[in-house]
Amino acid sequence: DIVMTQSPLSLSVTPGEPASISCRSSQSLLHRSGYNYLDWYLQKPGQSPQLLIYLASNRASGVPDRFSGSGSGTDYTLKISRVEAEDVGVYYCMQTLQTRTFGPGTKVDIK
Amino acid sequence: QVQLQESGPGLVKPSETLSLTCGVSGGSIINYYWSWVRLPPGKGLEWIGYIHSSGSTNYNPSLKSRVTLSLDTSKNQFSLKMTSVTAADTAVYYCARVSVVATIVSYNYHSMDVWGQGTTVIVSS
Numbered sequence: 399d400i401v402m403t404q405s406p407l408s409l410s411v412t413p414g415e416p417a418s419i420s421c422r423s424s425q426s427l428l429h430r431s432g433y434n435y436l437d438w439y440l441q442k443p444g445q446s447p448q449l450l451i452y453l454a455s456n457r458a459s460g461v462p463d464r465f466s467g468s469g470s471g472t473d474y475t476l477k478i479s480r481v482e483a484e485d486v487g488v489y490y491c492m493q494t495l496q497t498r499t500f501g502p503g504t505k506v507d508i509k
Numbered sequence: 510q511v512q513l514q515e516s517g518p519g520l521v522k523p524s525e526t527l528s529l530t531c532g533v534s535g536g537s538i539i540n541y542y543w544s545w546v547r548l549p550p551g552k553g554l555e556w557i558g559y560i561h562s563s564g565s566t567n568y569n570p571s572l573k574s575r576v577t578l579s580l581d582t583s584k585n586q587f588s589l590k591m592t593s594v595t596a597a598d599t600a601v602y603y604c605a606r607v608s609v610v611a612t613i614v615s616y617n618y619h620s621m622d623v624w625g626q627g628t629t630v631i632v633s634s
Contacts, residue, residue, distance in 0.1 A: 399570060431613045437620050439554070446603055446624035447546070447554060452610050453618055490554055494620070497567055498544075498556035 400424050400493050402501035411481040412509045419504045421474040421491035427454075428471055435495040438467055438476050441503075442487035450489075451476065483508055511536035513604050513625035521598075521632050527591040531604030531625055538562050538580060542607035543587045544621055545578065547600035555600075559607055560587060594632045601627040 401424040411417045427435045438451035449458040451467035454474055464479040478485055486508055491501040517529035531543065544559040558568035560578040568576050572591070580587035591598060605621040612618070 429616070431616045433613055433618070435618075439621075441548075441554070446627055447605075447621070448624070449610075449620050449622050452620045453613075456611065458610065458620070458622065488553070492554075492556070494618075497569060498559075500554045500556060503553040 404501040408505045410509050417478040419476045423472045426471045427495045437492045439490045515625045515628035527594050529589045532586045544605045545589045546603045549600040599632045603627045
């Protein structure tokens with residue numbers, strides 16, 4: 399089974415400042431297609447999760463361009479270029495190469 | 510605009526079976542995958558499994574022995590059954606649509622793009 403880890407598990411950010419979340423998988427998520435099978439989801443307080451990034455670096459429809467994903471193999475990063483108040487919540491990476499596994503989540507709040 | 514709505518008992522006794530249904534409105538369940546995810550209190554998201562409208566399924570290995578997903582195309586809904594529940598199964602349960610978000614060469618890549626609002630299930634006697 400693929401195990402996902404994230405760091406940090408908690409992050410407090412000043413509005414307008416950048417933020418970065420790391421996600422690591424226990425084995426490479428590189429698919430034979432040449433793409434990395436990783437999604438990022440955000441669960442805002444009191445809401446259902448929403449898809450942010452798919453295939454490690456592609457923004458989902460309607461996602462602001464301040465969100466970006468990068469990485470390959472076993473190491474991935476979600477970056478928010480300038481955090482806004484509406485970005486608070488828990489961010490999860492999820493591997494999709496073998497069934498599905500979520501990371502433990504990173505809680506982001508505003509200073 | 511596709512909308513999903515979970516329904517089912519909010520309280521289940523230990524050792525009994527948890528049964529939830531996800532009603533789909535604004536679109537057909539045909540030709541999609543449909544998934545269940547849960548959020549236990551104080552913990553992170555856990556993927557439970559998915560089912561395609563053809564009936565094919567894929568389950569979380571850690572839950573596979575207790576979980577069955579099914580769907581009813583005539584009612585445009587899909588369901589989750591989890592047997593022998595314990596307090597550890599207490600969670601908010603979400604249903605989600607799994608859509609093709611990218612086509613890479615000959616591969617379709619799927620992500621959970623539409624979610625229900627979630628329903629709380631408490632396992633307690």
